[in-house]
Amino acid sequence: MDDRTYFAIGDLLANMTVGAIIGVVSWLIVGNTWNMLLSMVLMSVLGMALALALPLALLFVSVYGAMEVLVPVMVTGMISGMVVGMWITVQNLSFLEALLIGLACGVFSILVIWVVNSRMKGIQELD
Amino acid sequence: MPDDVTREKWDRAAPNFDLMSAKGPEKRWAPWKQDLFSSMDGHILFMALGTGLDIAAFPPNRDITAIDISPKMIEQAQDRVDAYDGEIKVHAMDVHELTFDDAEFDQVFTSCTFCSVPNPIEGLKSLRRVMKPDGELHMFEHTGSRCFPFNLMMEVMTPLTRKLGPEMNRKTVDNVTAAGFTVTEVNHIFLDIVKTIKATN
Numbered sequence: 001m002d003d004r005t006y007f008a009i010g011d012l013l014a015n016m017t018v019g020a021i022i023g024v025v026s027w028l029i030v031g032n033t034w035n036m037l038l039s040m041v042l043m044s045v046l047g048m049a050l051a052l053a054l055p056l057a058l059l060f061v062s063v064y065g066a067m068e069v070l071v072p073v074m075v076t077g078m079i080s081g082m083v084v085g086m087w088i089t090v091q092n093l094s095f096l097e098a099l100l101i102g103l104a105c106g107v108f109s110i111l112v113i114w115v116v117n118s119r120m121k122g123i124q125e126l127d
Numbered sequence: 128m129p130d131d132v133t134r135e136k137w138d139r140a141a142p143n144f145d146l147m148s149a150k151g152p153e154k155r156w157a158p159w160k161q162d163l164f165s166s167m168d169g170h171i172l173f174m175a176l177g178t179g180l181d182i183a184a185f186p187p188n189r190d191i192t193a194i195d196i197s198p199k200m201i202e203q204a205q206d207r208v209d210a211y212d213g214e215i216k217v218h219a220m221d222v223h224e225l226t227f228d229d230a231e232f233d234q235v236f237t238s239c240t241f242c243s244v245p246n247p248i249e250g251l252k253s254l255r256r257v258m259k260p261d262g263e264l265h266m267f268e269h270t271g272s273r274c275f276p277f278n279l280m281m282e283v284m285t286p287l288t289r290k291l292g293p294e295m296n297r298k299t300v301d302n303v304t305a306a307g308f309t310v311t312e313v314n315h316i317f318l319d320i321v322k323t324i325k326a327t328n
Binding site for chain 1: 146147148150155156269274276277280281283284310311312313315316317320321
């Protein structure tokens, strides 16, 4: 996690927003008669691609940073698409539920990336 | 042979470059760039200047030679060059065709540059030629990742971003070694994607 509040809030905001949008997109695309595995795979790929293609993602990049925004929102898109896509095949979801699940996926993704980043960053031991 | 394709790509990007890069990315990276550039000393080559966004992180009172392949980028950078508290001499030049003498520079600095150089190893070899035998290379770069799923994402992004400018899947640390430098420090700033690299000639 960036120790500057501006970027920490920006990371959360970007991933919550993209997660919610991809959750809703998945809700619009996937039907409850779909095969669960197919839905998970398709929506994770589509979610990742859409997260990159959303003009909103570029707006967040211009305000909060390049790789630090693009990579997490792609992870969020992948997870949000996969989770909501899977969920719909086993249980009917309302629009609001899909949006909230997507939003939660965004929070989860950025938290995981903050943890992974804290372990990876810093001076590396050279081979 | 002049790399017209790369020059034209960056000439096209120049007028709107700051819209995407001037606020978020530069603000995010400022502390690490200031730290990297704080070691500027002696006869310095900076590649590639772009619209001059990095100048804000330069320490004052340095004598810097800067190059960029795009004359349009240099035009955009002019106000920042003029405002710098020191001297920056700017040349429109391709890294593959540097006109400087052998062993002319003590240090070479790059900033988000080798994501865009068409032949990165040849470009780095070209930088080696103009560096003194004990010269230092200091790089702030984004690269590909070695970790799933980030490596997959960088591969997905690259065909899109290549058309606009940078490639996202470069193995820049390996390229530095392949060009004959000795890597002395790699500092990961964001995951293993954004990093500083220090090397000696």
